[in-house]
Amino acid sequence: MTHGASLTPAVAHKSENLTGTVRIPGDKSISHRSFMLGGLASGRTRIRGLLEGEDVLATGRAMQAMGAHIVKEDDTWIIDGLGNGLLLEPEAPLDFGNAGTGVRLTMGLVGTYAFEATFIGDASLSRRPMGRVLDPLRLMGVQVKAEAGDRLPVTLRGPDLAIPISYRVPMASAQVKSAVLLAGLNTPGTTTVIEPVMTRDHTEKMLAGFGAELSVETDAGGVRTIMLSGQGKLAGQDIDVPGDPSSTAFPLVAALLVPGSRVTIENVLMNPTRTGLITTLLEMGADIKIVNQRGAGGEDVADLVVSASELKGMTVPPERAPSMIDEYPVLAIAASFAEGETVMEGLEELRVKESDRLAAVAEGLRRNGVDCDEGKTSLRVRGVPGGRGLGAVAEDAVVETHLDHRIAMAFLVMGLAAEKPVTVDDSTIIATSFPEFMDMMTGLGAIIERGRKAA
Numbered sequence: 001m002t003h004g005a006s007l008t009p010a011v012a013h014k015s016e017n018l019t020g021t022v023r024i025p026g027d028k029s030i031s032h033r034s035f036m037l038g039g040l041a042s043g044r045t046r047i048r049g050l051l052e053g054e055d056v057l058a059t060g061r062a063m064q065a066m067g068a069h070i071v072k073e074d075d076t077w078i079i080d081g082l083g084n085g086l087l088l089e090p091e092a093p094l095d096f097g098n099a100g101t102g103v104r105l106t107m108g109l110v111g112t113y114a115f116e117a118t119f120i121g122d123a124s125l126s127r128r129p130m131g132r133v134l135d136p137l138r139l140m141g142v143q144v145k146a147e148a149g150d151r152l153p154v155t156l157r158g159p160d161l162a163i164p165i166s167y168r169v170p171m172a173s174a175q176v177k178s179a180v181l182l183a184g185l186n187t188p189g190t191t192t193v194i195e196p197v198m199t200r201d202h203t204e205k206m207l208a209g210f211g212a213e214l215s216v217e218t219d220a221g222g223v224r225t226i227m228l229s230g231q232g233k234l235a236g237q238d239i240d241v242p243g244d245p246s247s248t249a250f251p252l253v254a255a256l257l258v259p260g261s262r263v264t265i266e267n268v269l270m271n272p273t274r275t276g277l278i279t280t281l282l283e284m285g286a287d288i289k290i291v292n293q294r295g296a297g298g299e300d301v302a303d304l305v306v307s308a309s310e311l312k313g314m315t316v317p318p319e320r321a322p323s324m325i326d327e328y329p330v331l332a333i334a335a336s337f338a339e340g341e342t343v344m345e346g347l348e349e350l351r352v353k354e355s356d357r358l359a360a361v362a363e364g365l366r367r368n369g370v371d372c373d374e375g376k377t378s379l380r381v382r383g384v385p386g387g388r389g390l391g392a393v394a395e396d397a398v399v400e401t402h403l404d405h406r407i408a409m410a411f412l413v414m415g416l417a418a419e420k421p422v423t424v425d426d427s428t429i430i431a432t433s434f435p436e437f438m439d440m441m442t443g444l445g446a447i448i449e450r451g452r453k454a455a
């Protein structure tokens, strides 16, 4: 990864009526899992619509390093997998760049193998806590060598025979749930994950699709118990990856905020564990029409027709956080243009994303004239309808992105509707999840310049 060595700033300027139709690239969560399960399953997996962001490609390279055969033919990725339990020892450290999902899920996938695998990443990933995944792996008998505080680089060596566990996930994290389930694939007996708060369910759905023996029970209080039988056979699948709702969030909020806009966003994944932002924006008064709802590859997808709207601040229910966890930075931008105050609570997980997103968002808002309060696990934003006076408070006011793609994209969206320009210190990091972002936004009419600061 070169991030950090070559930052390229970008400036977003007040724009007029964004219009057009866009198709959002594939969902990042499903794309990672497609490479992992395709590489593990016996036989051939074909993936269409895969997100070709740096994060996902790092996962593909890791699976190749462990023996999977991966090629791209036209628009289809073709994977010949090894078979469950048959991954090969990687000869070199597996480099996941900026990708938390890639590294944490792969630690689960390969941690229980009786060989050594070393995991490395960029400066952002090397700051993030890995203990949340390493703790359950230790219970399964995995030896862990890690930097202080369970940070990368991490080396894992599995036991001859892993121990099945029953694990209650201590924080709302799909990555932790998924890592334990994937570790259970190479473990005899039944691995159980108890999930008190439901998070995105792509791992469960896709494991079932690849033929794993898996059951999910939900009790009256919403607590989910997921049971997986280890050492079963997985068979290659054909996968159509729907558009990423987390990437959708950026053109969606831009279209709401830039007066006169009307944008159609096609093929958006509408899995209810991912649609919290749409629900929230509708409650804030957004004009979003959900049309052409259909099923595709076991998921619900739809097109969104978004028109510029006057938003009202609201208190976002904290229990909604898992279904919109990656969307708070851009929700904070929407809130900056809403009438009144928006209160966001239950945000503790934002502190351990690609950056401390709570701090990064609050600081970025302040540098662009937004009145906000950062709490330990909350954010309050008082909006300015029309964006009058918003944008860089001083000529040299720059948003620090801290190697976080979503901070970069959220603040560029802000600049399209603010009175004054908004500058971010880096735009190269956007390629980790949404390489098409700049072209897509400028194609809709957004004015964004790369490589220079606001005059």
Ligand code: S3P
Residues within 6 Å of the ligand: 028, 029, 030, 101, 172, 173, 174, 175, 176, 178, 200, 325, 326, 349
């Ligand atoms: C993801 C889970 C979430 C999310 C991340 C993708 C996944 O992380 O923020 O972008 O694909 O499982 P946590 O599990 O840390 O909440």
